[in-house]
Amino acid sequence: MTIAEAREKCKTLARKVTKDALIVAILLFASSASFGLGYLAGRGAGQGQGSGTVPGALSIASSSAEAPFVASAGGTKYYPRACAAASRIAEANRVWFASAADAEAAGYAKAVHCTGF
Numbered sequence: 001m002t003i004a005e006a007r008e009k010c011k012t013l014a015r016k017v018t019k020d021a022l023i024v025a026i027l028l029f030a031s032s033a034s035f036g037l038g039y040l041a042g043r044g045a046g047q048g049q050g051s052g053t054v055p056g057a058l059s060i061a062s063s064s065a066e067a068p069f070v071a072s073a074g075g076t077k078y079y080p081r082a083c084a085a086a087s088r089i090a091e092a093n094r095v096w097f098a099s100a101a102d103a104e105a106a107g108y109a110k111a112v113h114c115t116g117f
Contacts, residue, residue: 068080072090086114
């Protein structure tokens, strides 16, 4: 196939495809590409930002049995152990505190809807 023949095939194809269909195809491609790039950028956003420990937190493996307060590693509130909201925190995300003062020193605020403080 020569360049002239390829050019004629492209022109024939371009006549068959309307401009509206071409615009829609370009928009779909651009939106899919931007979503994919945003997703990939967001996946690595939380990596490499520190040691993953919270200052003042107790060791989950050794002291979680007696720790009276718990918070989510990615959250902003701390809860007493008996609070229903505390039971909804995933085990891997739980951060335990010996006292309310330790939780507040680590940057967490008291959950107002739980009793037991």
